[in-house]
Structures are given as C-alpha cells and as structure tokens.
Amino acid sequence: MDRLRFGTFLAPFHPAGENPTLALQRDLELVEHLDRLGYDEAWIGEHHSAGTELIASPEIFIAAAAERTKRIKLGTGVTSIAYHNPLWVAERMLLLDHLTRGRAMLGCGPGSLPTDSMMLGLTPTDTRELLEVDLDIIMRLLRGETVTAETKTHKLVDARTHLRPYTEPCFEIAVAAVASPTGPRMAGQHGIGLLSIGATLTKEGFDALAHHWNVVEERAAHYGQTANRRDWRLVGLMHIAETREQAYREVEYGIETWFRYFQKVAAFPQMAVEGGDVKEMIDFINEAGIGAIGTVEDARAQVQRLWDQSGGFGCMLLLGHEWANPEATKRSWELIAQRVIPHFQGGEISHAQQTLDRAGYATSKRDDYAAAQLQAVATMTERYQQEVASDKQS
Numbered sequence: 001m002d003r004l005r006f007g008t009f010l011a012p013f014h015p016a017g018e019n020p021t022l023a024l025q026r027d028l029e030l031v032e033h034l035d036r037l038g039y040d041e042a043w044i045g046e047h048h049s050a051g052t053e054l055i056a057s058p059e060i061f062i063a064a065a066a067e068r069t070k071r072i073k074l075g076t077g078v079t080s081i082a083y084h085n086p087l088w089v090a091e092r093m094l095l096l097d098h099l100t101r102g103r104a105m106l107g108c109g110p111g112s113l114p115t116d117s118m119m120l121g122l123t124p125t126d127t128r129e130l131l132e133v134d135l136d137i138i139m140r141l142l143r144g145e146t147v148t149a150e151t152k153t154h155k156l157v158d159a160r161t162h163l164r165p166y167t168e169p170c171f172e173i174a175v176a177a178v179a180s181p182t183g184p185r186m187a188g189q190h191g192i193g194l195l196s197i198g199a200t201l202t203k204e205g206f207d208a209l210a211h212h213w214n215v216v217e218e219r220a221a222h223y224g225q226t227a228n229r230r231d232w233r234l235v236g237l238m239h240i241a242e243t244r245e246q247a248y249r250e251v252e253y254g255i256e257t258w259f260r261y262f263q264k265v266a267a268f269p270q271m272a273v274e275g276g277d278v279k280e281m282i283d284f285i286n287e288a289g290i291g292a293i294g295t296v297e298d299a300r301a302q303v304q305r306l307w308d309q310s311g312g313f314g315c316m317l318l319l320g321h322e323w324a325n326p327e328a329t330k331r332s333w334e335l336i337a338q339r340v341i342p343h344f345q346g347g348e349i350s351h352a353q354q355t356l357d358r359a360g361y362a363t364s365k366r367d368d369y370a371a372a373q374l375q376a377v378a379t380m381t382e383r384y385q386q387e388v389a390s391d392k393q394s
Helices: 020-037 058-068 086-099 114-118 124-142 182-190 203-207 209-223 244-251 255-265 278-287 296-310 326-339 351-393
Strands: 005-010 041-044 073-080 104-109 147-150 155-159 173-177 193-196 232-240 291-294 315-319
Touching: 005 020, 005 073, 020 058, 020 326, 041 058, 041 104, 041 315, 058 073, 058 086, 073 086, 073 173, 086 104, 086 124, 086 155, 104 124, 114 124, 124 147, 124 173, 124 182, 173 182, 182 193, 182 209, 193 209, 209 232, 209 296, 232 244, 232 296, 232 326, 244 278, 244 291, 244 326, 255 278, 278 291, 291 296, 296 326
Parallel strands: 005 041, 005 315, 041 073, 073 104, 104 173, 173 193, 193 232, 232 291, 232 315
Antiparallel strands: 147 155
16 A cells, blocks of 8 residues: 555534634644644635634635644645636635745635525536636646636636746645546546545445546546546544544534534535434444544544545545544544554555564564573673672782
C-alpha cells in the first residue's frame, strides 16, 4: 500500500443557537491540533444559510488558519463555484497560494444547500450547469490564458490573472462528487483531483466508489489527461475512544443534533441518514458501513474496507462533526494519529509494522542478550575486584 494521507473535511457542523464566535475559534483550534499531530490536509466548507455550517468564506478561514499552522495543507472544501465570478475565484486562490507558500488547494462544487442558491436566484440545476462552465474558465485562467466569456451570471472581457501560481505548475485542484458521475467526469476531463463526499456517507455511495474512479479514468483517457489515484480523496465518518462502550457514550453528546440537521433542515437527498434514537443512529453509522464509532481496530478496519472497495485512493478525510465534546473529539483525533495512521503509511512496510518487526526481533533475542548483559556485569565486577586486590598487594 502506498502512503495514505489523512486529514479533515470541515464543513463545519455547529448546533444552531450556540455562540458562533466560539464555534469558529474551536474550528481554528482543531486545525492547529491536527497540524501538531501531523495530519496532511484540512478542507474548509462554504455555506450561507441553515444556521449550522457557519463558514461563509473558506478562503478567509484558510488565511487565518495558515498563520496558526506550519505544514498542514488547506483547501476550500468546497468553493461553491456557481456563486462567484470565476475570475475572482482564480484570483483569490492565487493570492492564497502565495500567502501560504504553496499550502492552499482549491476544491470546487456546485454548492450543496438549496437555501444558499435560492438567495441568488439559482436553481440546483443552474448551479450544476454553471460548475462545468465556470470550472473550465478557471482552469484556463490558471494556465495563464486570456479569457473572454459570458455565463448565466457573469461576463468576462479579456480577463487575465495578475499573478501566476506560486506552486508550479499550479496548486492542487479537486472537484466534489456526491452520488452522480458529474464530479468524476469533470475530474477526468481536466486531469484534477476528486473529492468523494457523499460517496462514503451512504451505503449506495459506498457501493459506487469503484465506479466513480472508472469514470475518472475513462474521461481522462478521452481527453488525453492522466488520472492518478493519489489525487482521490474520500470523506468518511469516525469517532474513536479507548473502548467501544466509551465511544458510544461520548457521541451521545452531539450525534442526534448532527442527524437531525440532515433529516430535518438541510435538503441533501444524498444524505438521507437513518435513525430514530441515539442507539439507532450509532448503529446506522457502524452497520451501514459508512463510518466507525468505536476503537482504533474499528477505525483501521473501516479505512481498509474503503481501500478495498475503491481499489485504492490518496487521502482519507474525516468529516468534522462534533458528535463528542471538544476534549473527547481531540482525543479521537490523537488516537487516530497515534494508532491508525501508521498502519497505512510507509509504503510496502507500514510505519507501524516496521516498529512491530523491530520489537519482535528484540523479543526473540531478549533472553540471549539479557544473559550476555548479566555476564558483562559479572565480568566487569570480577575485573574490578582483581584491580582492588592488586592495588592492595602493591
């Protein structure tokens, strides 16, 4: 297995009615925590309504997070392309690319909340059609082309960016996929990454994973692009504790609020989560195979299932959900970093296996080496006693 990267997809989710200022600070602190733990990526969402996913500008959040972190890469997860002039999307990302010295990434999508697009007079069909048109314009601008184009929402006349990318030839770009083949098709066409969001959050999406990558490869071949599984990111669900019983108790803190948001507030048909009470919600996550609430062993098994089902991918992104309180949430991230990630990194021999092999080797030699150590102590003791006796004789 190639080195698998790990990170978070941070929408974020915060209960409506709580202090939004403190919630946003908690999001920044989480990204700092992940940076210290060695996570590779954090993708930040864009939403404008429904009172729960609070970040309106992932670019502004990334600028703030970049000043607080050292190495973690920061992506827009996703920029709702249909809501923006494509020229300004390219310009903002180029600025972030320079400000972060190459740590910024662009995630593109149509926008997920219908209540967002309605405020702009756009239908869900409009946003998906605009995504395809605007993404093509953005890609041309980032290649340094001068673009004249008119879309349903914007007109560009001899448009050109005034910066070139800090990252050569360009920063990483990915397009979101939920359930339909639209995202995989555009990823293959442009030779960019794929963010499988809903594909890992429902049983139907889980079953479609391998098909999604087949679409990417087919379209890439058609357009003369190269498809690399390293650029495929899967979004999944986890909360981990020392025991399964503890994990179950901890998610009672906030899992019902998270479920009710998707069941009653957000109009995401692809996120039709089931469960009437907390136990049914936990069972749905575990039994449908879309996530893991439990131990590090459960987490490892879930990552392996996703790897086997998909045929291999580049990065496992864990959805930020606040099912547990802040302390338990941070501990879950720590356990994953300490005891899950090493099993999927290091190439053919994982980092975890390397240390296990060396521990096994030392164990097999322990009795012989312990005897040799005792013999060494006895030898040196005897030598010292002889030295003292010789000194007395002289």
